[in-house]
Amino acid sequence: MKSRTIKVDYLARVEGEGALLVKIKGQQVSEVKLQIFEPPRFFEAFLRGRKYSEAPDITARICGICPVAYQMSACHAIEDAFGVAIPASIRALRRLLYCGEWIESHALHIYMLHAPDFLGYESAIHMAKDHPADVQRGLRLKKTGNAIVNVLGGREIHPINGRVGGFYKIPSKQELSGLVEELKWASDAAAETVRWVATFPFPDFERDYEFVALRHPDEYPFNEGRLVSNRGLDIAVRDYEQHFAEEHVAHSNALHSALKERGAYFVGPLARYNLNFDRLSPTAQEAALAAGLGKLCRNPFQGIIVRAVETLYACEEALRIITELEIPEKPFVNVEPRVGTGYGCTEAPRGILYHRYRFDDKGIIADVRIIPPTSQNLKTIEADLMHLVPANIEMQKDRLQWRCEAAVRNYDPCISCATHFLKLQYKYE
């Protein structure tokens, strides 16, 4: 029987270091491994003994592309533990900061990391020669997101202005208004992005996933909501660990998450979209439908269209917030530590990011759990490849490899984020 192996030693255009191994025997896939060898970073261990107020800044360092998500999940979890209520104006500013991160992260992934897969280029650099206007648009969109994070977060990468209870300093109305013109351009550019990516050739591939995302009574989710799925999950964030479990697998420095009852699940833009289409703005909904997406999309390759739709939503939402905002009188509300455990879950660009902290009466961290979106998608990514390879078994090896790599990038995996949880296990052979 003919055996083939697809081996990609270093996955390009993903964040962090990972490799892909697919073993094929005849018409069947015998093994799929997304090998994560990005070293573990032990953030949960070295947060123990630290003060509550340090957690947003320390956890923001986990990721250079989604630091806001870490700050937000940390703040919400800590505020939950201490019973802190945040005023509407500060909540709106947090949403604005999150818009900046989505725009920045989605623009990077759409234009620099994923579009080359569909247009047949090895990298964005090669693509730039033939598609200069598109790449320029992508870079400027990313810059618009960076500008929001800069104004609200204090700097573009690893923002420092967010804190438990609010912000250290609130930008002036003028500083925020300074973002408006560029955001108007960005809204048009994002709409153009939706139209552009909709023209890409998409493989005919669908699976019956369980999608998991936050759902809020009247907003497209960033910071708050219940955790829901299309198979009946509907729980408070604090019940996350009753329904989800992490397991160690030998080939990965990242843990794999699963629903205890049903196994693999799917988080990220596609999950948010499928569970919250009715919460998108009318413009974003229209753009999605005009791009050929249904209200429900099960083709992970079309996630790039959903990212573009979410970018459009984030630009509009940022504009709305800036226009309607009343600058809070005080940048933060006071926080009194107390003994207890707090839970937070927010929608990082790549999907739900769960934090749980336990504190003593001085607000010193006794115990932490952080579960990033990528480790929640790893099982689903491997399952996609188990289905994708047999369906395309007649493809030439290099084309099949290309397709497999693109399938991994559908999830915009952030391998650096996913490697914080290893129980060290060395295997000597």
Add this chain to the structure above:
Amino acid sequence: MTSKGSRTLVIGAGNEWRGDDGAGLAVARRLRTELPSSVCVIEHSGEGASLMDSWRGDDSVTVVDAAKSGAPPGTIHRFTFPAEPLPDGIFGCSSHSFGIAEVIQIAVALHRMPRDMVLYGIEGLDFADGAHLSPAVELAVAEVADRIRRELQLKP
């Protein structure tokens, strides 16, 4: 940076918390007090998209970054643009974004290169966490700062 006309920029790129990756920033810091005020000295994280935004088409730019080609630590690489093609794999790239080599290639493709550019690479030894430079890299930092000072003085 709203002034019009050609400018002279010196950009030190890198991350001072990753050992010898801070070499470019160290050169920029040395030069900041030593160059005439007409020269704009910038310390930059090296993140691609925003690095490209720091220059304009009619600028004259010198960039200093850490390099990792396998040469002895402290080796000084020098490339000039538009004259020379950049060899692969000398300058590191961050997985979250893209490094100086990618920035230059994209800038060329998008016609976003400055009028001329000199790129210095200082070969590093240790890129582990922590704020320190290897002794050989310290020496190279001083040497590159000297060379840039002389080069800029010779320019009309």
